[in-house]
Structure formats: C-alpha cells, structure tokens
Amino acid sequence: MTDAGQIFGQLILIILIAIVAIFVLVILFRSIRIIPQANAGIVERLGKYHKTLMPGLNLLVPFIDRLRPLIDMREQVVSFPPQPVITEDNLVVSIDTVVYFQVTDARAATYEIANYLGAVEQLTTTTLRNVVGGLNLEEALTSRDNINGQLRVVLDEATGKWGIRVSRVELKAIDPPVSIQDSMEKQMRAERDRRAAILTAEGLKQSEILQAEGARQAEILRAEGDAKAQVLRAQGEAEAITTVFNAIHTGDPDSKLLAYQYLQTLPKLAEGESNKLWIIPSELTEALKGISEGFFGGKGPAPK
Template identity: 70%
Template structure:
C-alpha cells in the first residue's frame, strides 16, 4: 500500500507538471515567442494557449503596448562650435515580436544609440539659436530617421520629443542678459509710446478746452453786446419818449418867460451839488432870468406905477 501511494503521488506530480508545461496563459497586450528545440516555432497570442511540454519553450514575452523611454542628456556640438546638452524621450511600439526578438539583441539600447547619432547629425548642421527655435524640425527629423531604421527590428517609433536643450553656462548667462536687455528695450519703447500718447491726448484735450473756452467767451461777448445794444435802444427809446412827452407837455401848457426863468433858477443849485465843482460860470441868460423873476415879484401893478 505505501508503494502504491507513492506511485500515485508521483503520477499526480507528473500530471501537474505536464499540465503546467502544456497550458500557457499570455496576458493581454503581450505576445509569447515559442521555440522548439532552440528554433523559433510560433507566436502565442493573448489568452490560453497549449504547447508541447518539454519540447516547446516560451522563450520571450514581448510587450506590445506603446513604451516610453527617456534617454539621459547627450552632448551635441552645433554648427557654431557650441556644446549643448540634449535629452530626448522616445515613444515606440513593438509591431513584430519575432523581429524584435531575433533581429536585434537589445532594441532599446539600439534606439538610444541611433537617437544619439541622428541627433548629432541634425543639430550639428544648425546654429545654437536655430536649434533652440526648431524643436519641431528636430523632432520630425529624428522620428523619420528612427522609424526608417527600426522598421526591420519590428519596432515603430511613434513620437520623439526633446525634453531640454541646455547650452553652456556662459552662453546661458549671455542669453539671459540679452533677454533682459530686450525686455528693457521693449519696456522703454512701450513707456515712450505711452508718454507720447498721453502727451497727444493732453494736447488734444487742451486744444478742445481752449476752443470751447474761446467759443464760450465769444458767445458771452456777443450776448453782452446784444444786451448792451438792446439796453441802449430801450434807453434811447425811453429818453425819446420822455423828451416827446415833455415837449408836448410844454407846448400844451404854453409857458411864459416868467415860468421858464423860475425853472432855470431851480435848476441852478443842482449844478453846484458835485464836490469837484470849484468854478462857476454864470451865463448871460442868468441876468435875464433874474430880471424876469424881479418883474414877476413886482407884479403888474408895479409896472403901471413906474409908467
């Protein structure tokens, strides 16, 4: 009985090992390269697969997803003999697991070396300023060269990006000083433009204000002159009406010589009311007025007596 149990256990172990060697599960987005007696036999897709145990061997599991590899900075000499440090990022995908396994020993290292040499060829024909402003051109050139070279390896380069282009420290300082000078220049130009616009607007405002002030003064003078003219016309009309009324009243009253002389005497004191009157000139008519007043005081009887 113990011998039978040992045999059963050994048989069970053999069955388990046989099943383990026969059934192979390949994860999603992976491919298994199967070798039979050391030679390529088949490619296992994702899922459950059956192989011949102890004869077939799944040698490699190839990742079919898009991979990203960042390479360390590489020194590159530009056309103007300046050494810059450029680090790149490569996006690639294995399209042929068999070619990626047997056509190249290490496709990642091969892509890195190919990227380095291609980058030196492309950037070596550019100046530093051109290289700093032509990243898209460098990316497209790298991608075209890498995709053409890696096609036989079963690898497709989807995208190439330059993470950074670092010039020497002295060049960086000079470029920074140049940038500061350009910014200062643009700031000075913008300040001058602003001051010029401000001066123009101020002058325009002063001009408009002066024009409005002149127009206001002109309108005021015109209105004042028209008011003075209207007032003069009204005063003249009033004086004319007053003279006409006095003249008519005098003619209607028919004054005699004595009344006129009396009015003349009443008007004489008003001539002396001013404080600046120092000299009086008595007209010749004043004696005649006095005679008229004297005759008026004597009355008609006095005249008769004298006769």
C-alpha cells in the same frame, strides 16, 4: 515472506503511481501557459520559431516547445541620458531626449534585432546629432517641434523593420554651455530693460499728448465762449440801435428815448476848447427826471 513480498510490491506500486502523478503534473505545468493581457509570447519548437502566443490560455508540447520571455506590447516611454551635441556654430549643447514607442510585431522585435531598446537609444543619439548639427544654437533652441518631427520620422522609418512603431520624440531639455547661458541671460535682461524704457517713453508721450489735447480743447471752448458773448453783445446793441432807429423814423419818439439820445450827444458837444452855453429844453428835463426815477426808484434827485 509472502506478506513481506506483498507489502514490498504495494510500496513499489505506490512509488510508481506517485512518479507517474508527478510526471503528469510536470507535463501539465509545461504544457499550459497563461499569457497576461498586453503581452505576447514567442514559441520555439526544437529551436525554431513556431508561433506567437496571444493573451489567454495556451497549450504547448512539453519538452519540444520552448516559450521565450514575454514581450510587452504596450506603448513604452524611455528617457535617454543627456547627449553632447555640436551645433553648426561649434557650440556643445547637452540634449535630453524622451522616446515613445510600441512593439507591434513580437516576432520581428525578437529575431530582427538583438536588443531593440539599445538600438532605439543609439539610433536616437545618432539622428539627434545629425539634425542638430545642421542648426545653430538659436535655431536649435527655437525649433524644438521641427527637431522632434524629424527625429520621429527617421526613427519610425528605421525601426519599422524591427516591429517597432515610434509615436513621439520629445526634447526635454537643451542646455547650452554655462558661458553662453550667462550671455543669453544678460542679453535677455538688456532686452527687458530696453522694452521697459520704450514703454515708459511711450507712456510719457501719451501723457503729454493728452495734456496738450486737453489744453487745446480748453482754449477752443474758451474762445467759443468769448465769441458767443461778443455775438450776444453785438446782437443786443444791434437790437437797441434798431429800436432807436425805428422810433426816430416812425416819428413817435418818447421822452426817455430823446433823453437817451441827448445823453449820447453830450460828449460830442463838449469837444473843443471854446466855452459853450447849453440850453436844455423843459421836455428834456422832464425826460431826464423820468430816467432818474427809473434808475433810482424815485429816491434820488433828478439830474439838473
């Protein structure tokens, strides 16, 4: 019996040691918390906010402290489903929105709002309807930057007390009704055709202008050439007349010059109806013979 009692006592001791070891492990497991990077943990002690755990190794009081689900402190991108919005000219457009936000205060995001993600979505929808409701369709399609800026300011101001900072708001798509899309497409097609017609007309106009300019330049060059030719002919005749005049007045005309003058005078002598008898001096005959030799190289007979 003694041996059996000792064995039983040893078993009880072993069981107690195992229970204590398990209890210690449980205590350690519940006391040590490792928070990943870019996350934050909210600790409640006896149901009340106690502290915010930062990334790294943290210690808690077992069975007294409770760690709430971790909160992601990184910037988040949330795309909300398309929302129907009525514009100022009573057209229903579907707008798809993307919001960029970041939790800056884990305590406020936990206790100031029940569901901050749902709150951001609802606030975005409401603000979007207020902003776009004051614009007509054309303004809404061409004022995306303005709408984005107004949404960001309103959302950032409203979510600041929730420990959330809204950095950007983007409108992914603004889809007007199908009938309006067809009308806009026809209008754009007509505008493109009008621009093409204008460009074609401008091209033809420039072409005709260039052709007319080329013709004008050609006429100017042709006229300038004719003028220069007339000037050169006039200068040649003037030089010839000057030469004759100088020769006559210097009193030293040669035989060829006299023959040339005689030939210039013959048509005037032949004018009139009466018959005339011409007497040609022998000196003139010799001059004419010299002119003939000059013209024909001495091969032809001298004029008589």
